């Protein structure tokens with residue numbers, strides 16, 4: 001058995017741990033050196049993040065990609081707070097790619113706020129210090145007789161003020177201070193106060209430009225027919241009928257790639273409009289050699305996993321004490337198996353990308369969650385020098401991890417190489433649902449035993465899934481269980497003997513990171529199983545959980561600088577808050593049932609619990625009456641953004657619990673649109689309340705923490721009503737809801 | 739190719755297009771009105787909703803030929819500066835997350851209220867359940883819809 005230490009999410013490795021992050025004092029090329037007066041200066045730009053113009057307008061550049069999670073508001077708020085800017089005069093812009101250090105644009109894993117928090121504060125503080133120094137110079141007084149406030153500097157002796165705009169020309173000549181003092185959190189003016197999205201007005205008036213809205217002069221359009229089975233090859237294409245479509249330009253073919261992105265071979269129709277390209281594409285006659293991949297079948301995959309789950313895991317993830325296998329459950333032990341399907345991202349903005357190749361140079365336009373990796377891979381797969389690739393980032397109409405993958409960029413460049421104009425590739429909805437890196441299918445076997453006196457003694461969790469790392473790194477990956485582990489070293493319930501392991505079961509479909517990735521995959525079985533165990537022990541599931549959490553000290557997960565802190569008490573606290581707010585202890589109406597679940601999103605330093613009340617309307621027919629979410633994410637930057645993420649997380653997770661499912665037969669994905677990959681709908685959104693634990697801990701990330709406990713809380717409510725769903729989505733288990 | 743006269747947002751446009759080209763692509767790619775979004779192309783998401791003669795319609799399902807001569811309103815023409823009551827309610831409630839579906843959501847509400855200023859809860863549910871939002875802003879859409887209804891019936 002191979003032993004692997006705790007894994008961290010790949011995007012964290014790619015960005016923060018590789019020494020990335022933002023750099024302050026980072027001068028933009030072309031600006032004059034310090035100490036010189038700048039004739040006709042128009043603005044002051046002390047670093048790549050902040051520009052203050054003469055009219056007092058403050059532009060804050062946002063390096064992380066905005067895709068609905070609100071970084072274009074929360075990150076500027078952090079800067080503006082230290083800068084003492086007037087928020088009404090703050091504009092935000094996408095930071096040009098290349099203006100920041102490597103890794104600065106990477107967006108994923110709920111990492112933006114927690115990674116950038118201190119750097120952004122410093123950037124704001126540096127600019128403020130320079131503006132204060134400029135005012136002091138102007139007034140010929142000591143800087144400690146000056147204070148910054150709401151876009152002005154105040155002379156604290158005579159209360160005269162001067163606006164930031166009036167100071168830019170002097171500030172621009174001053175040296176950047178090496179050290180700055182940051183505000184005490186109690187003095188925060190913006191952080192912690194609800195702010196609306198910085199681009200709200202643009203969204204509401206239709207002016208906001210997403211990647212799909214961009215145009216490049218001379219641009220043509222492409223629609224692509226891709227090999228239906230992963231690993232297949234193009235045999236032939238006949239475009240004689242397609243050619244007849246008005247607007248048709250030509251057909252371009254390209255070969256697929258292997259790891260990391262698994263671009264499928266494609267036949268792209270180039271046309272003067274996307275509509276024409278689509279029409280012509282329908283008329284293509286293509287022969288594919290699908291290779292051996294056609295054998296892939298999800299029904300068989302789950303059968304294999306079920307059989308394999310009873311055998312020892314291939315990789316040991318975590319071990320504490322002694323855990324012996326339990327073959328048959330007794331009065332003092334319990335066994336359960338759970339399964340969850342492949343899932344698609346299905347972002348509202350269909351995937352799209354623009355590329356243009358001119359000789360040795362390549363330019364790209366669109367949304368990318370990992371632009372650095374994209375550039376490296378496009379260079380490698382398409383034969384460009386990295387420095388000859390230019391990226392123009394765009395706002396993303398829903399990310400959820402879809403654009404951590406970038407096979408669409410490689411495709412677009414492969415096509416652009418064969419054209420002498422820019423090309424915009426748009427994936428239609430069918431393409432989007434049928435071809436992507438899916439959230440892996442997964443299967444779990446859990447076993448637990450307890451003493452006669454009711455003390456939980458052993459906990460065993462065997463996770464089986466179709467590894468993401470095997471797809472991105474190839475079968476030789478150092479850790480196929482990366483992003484997939486079960487309860488590991490971070491397992492928060494107090495149990496003396498714990499053993500967890502992972503087995504990869506390979507399957508011919510690409511896999512990728514979907515919002516909450518492994519935490520969602522594992523919370524469902526873990527938080528369902530603890531509930532099952534409590535019920536079998538005839539204990540209240542809430543009290544039982546708390547007995548295993550309350551009073552438990554913080555412990556470290558992992559070693560060295562990458563070690564993470566796990567706080568069982570914070571996990572208990574959010575659970576208590578959710579239970580209290582839903583009225584867990586109050587008498588319940590007839591046919592009303594409550595389920596709870598809690599967890600820590602350790603990578604994002606956030607904790608959340610859900611309590612869900614359902615009404616049973618008939619056999620296997622229920623209505624969700626109320627959802628209460630409680631969260632502890634340390635210091636909250638934008639309470640409105642936090643609420644948005646928790647509400648949206650609920651909708652996203654409910655879709656997974658109720659109906660989300662990708663199935664594969666003969667190597668082909670069965671689903672092809674919103675009619676058979678159903679999203680949650682307006683009438684299915686339950687009433688939701690969000691409660692936050694006040695905290696002075698460093699801020700955590702909130703983009704994903706709102707998902708993992710939704711499905712188990714709902715299933716635990718159903719268990720209270722007499723059902724125990726162990727397989728998602730619930731639609732397949734005969735449930736209906738209204 | 740044929741030539742069509744379109745009336746969009748009180749302006750008249752002449753476009754050369756295949757008669758069955760959906761209005762969606764004419765608006766987005768020819769008239770540069772990109773506030774109307776492509777989400778599915780098959781009437782399954784509502785992102786492309788515009789008003790045609792005051793009815794909310796899926797522009798992915800209306801050919802340019804059928805649209806010619808009708809009165810078309812897109813999000814860009816809903817108000818000069820985002821002050822239509824629906825936009826104002828959306829702003830107040832801070833509905834959007836990524837924002838991609840929101841122009842379609844708002845146009846659907848505008849269409850609904852043009853036909854009926856006091857729709858019942860069931861009517862709202864039936865209409866709004868046809869517009870998808872992957873970010874899950876439904877909770878806020880509901881609140882905003884109720885605010886507009888209250889506002890316009892004052």
Ligand code: FES
Pocket residue numbers: 775776777778779780781782783784785786787796797798799
């Ligand atoms: S694009 Fe028209 S309904 Fe989806």
Ligand code: FES
Pocket residue numbers: 068348397398834835836837838839840870871872873874875
């Ligand atoms: S706000 Fe993102 S899809 Fe609705």
